Amino acid sequence: MEFGEIAVNTAIGAILAHSVQLDGQRFAKGRVLSAGDIAALQQAGIAQVVAARLTPDDMPEDEAAAALAHAAAGTGVDCAAPFTGRANLSAACDGLALVDTVALDRFNMLDESLTIATVAPFEPVVAGQMIATVKIIPFAAPRAAVARGETLLRELQAGLLQVAPWRAQKVGLVSTFLPDGKQSLLEKNRKGLEGRLAALGRHAIVERRCPHKVADVAAEITALRDAGCSLICLFGASAIVDRRDVLPAAIAQAGGAIEHFGMPVDPGNLLLLGRHGEVPVIGLPGCARSPKLNGFDWVLQRLVAGLRVRAEDIMKMGGGGLLKEIVSRPQPRAGGKTVVRKAPKIAAIILAAGQSRRMGAVNKLLTEIDGEPLIARIVRAVVESKAGPIVLVTGHEADRVRAAVADFPLTLVHNRDYADGLSGSLKAGLSALGAGVDGAIICLGDMPELRADHLARLIAAFDPEEGREICVPTFEGKRGNPVLFGRRFFPEMMQVSGDVGARHLIGEYAEAVCEVPSPDRSIFLDLDTPEALAAYRNNSTS
Structure with a gap:
């Protein structure tokens, strides 16, 4: 990769x-300069x-990040699209x-x-939580290194990273x-046991209580x-202090075996690990x-x-095993909440209420493209993306539009004032x-080349x-369509009126705008007139 100061005209x-x-x-860093950008820079002096x-030996940062993220992901791991050389993986x-x-x-x-x-290895995670990130440091990486x-x-x-899902357990509890x-x-x-298990899925507890004696526990x-x-x-009425104490002796008398006593974790030093056949038996x-x-x-x-x-x-748990509360590192109390970073929940709103006036008597949303209605083509692309929930707004010829998308998982809303x-x-x-939605992508219903x-x-950006x-x-x-707006802009979007959307917010909140490079011109293409439809069909078949 070549790097340094270069003349704008080159x-x-x-x-x-x-x-x-x-x-x-x-112009943000990372922008690939176009002819229009060069003209703007020159005009600004x-x-x-x-x-x-980049040279032929370089792989662009997003391409490299995506390739490595998919290679790293094992069972139970999802990959997000790359952005600025970063691809996040989530549970x-x-x-x-x-x-x-x-x-x-x-x-x-x-x-x-x-x-x-x-x-960290063996960290409990929740669905949607970010658990890893692949980051390419410069704008490109050597293809050989990738x-x-x-x-x-x-x-x-098994992959570099996996998520082992919680499995429903039938847990026996003996309290002496x-x-x-x-x-x-x-x-x-x-x-205490119920609280711990509740955080790890749904489980059944079978409780028994007995005197603190070997034969009874066995x-x-x-x-x-x-x-x-x-x-x-x-759970013993008295702490386990030796491999030959009441609880370990009871495991042995029942036909089980003691695998380990003690652990390099504090609190928790006096844990006992046993087994009865294939069933783990834990002295707490x-x-x-x-x-x-x-x-x-x-x-x-x-x-x-x-x-x-x-x-x-257990013997390898010493690193990080000092959990005891000390002044410099207080531990959470009961009821405390751990904040995890989850992937944002991004909805999609598909606007499909218009009257298609410029198309004449034809409802462009119901025009067939490659054998399916245009609106179904748009909905399919949105469904295949990570967006959700998906809301489709109907208006003109609502019954026909609803019929065209009947097979998709959508929330249908009718705009009577379309x-x-x-x-x-x-x-x-x-x-x-x-x-619970963090943002929404506003999708037009007449963009035939929109893809997931x-x-x-x-969403990745x-x-x-x-x-x-x-x-x-x-x-x-x-700039093209669709546009993703964060939730904090929803109140202002609810105040718009007339035949306009929310694009004015892009200018009013320039500091919050992120330009996301598209791989093609599809973000500009919509079908508003019979001529545009005919030209699109001709180009598609040529």
């Missing part, structure tokens, strides 16, 4: 390295820019993140241009008591195993009654995710969105924390 196709502010316009030029389900840290280190040492960052990275990642049998023991302690045992272990429990937890430390994080959580999470926990696994213009349909669509990847690029709240597709420096 910069067509170069990648702008630093943002340039013009009168009323800002700018003769030199710092830019990069497809609730579960436990599994990271091959040895392979991750090998990958990150291949070339300084290639990086992958992940959540090829080495792909090879390394694809050779991993002493003659003078408190009943409230037994209740606390059950509540009988309950056998009964729970025979009842089909997939995991058995033992006293700290497991508390809602605070402790060593039992780490073991329980792996077991509920379907992973086998061995003595070696004759008054575009604004009524926009407001009807926004009103149908739920509170066009929408995916907008959207990041309010980074100031990217209005995402606009561009090609050769010109």
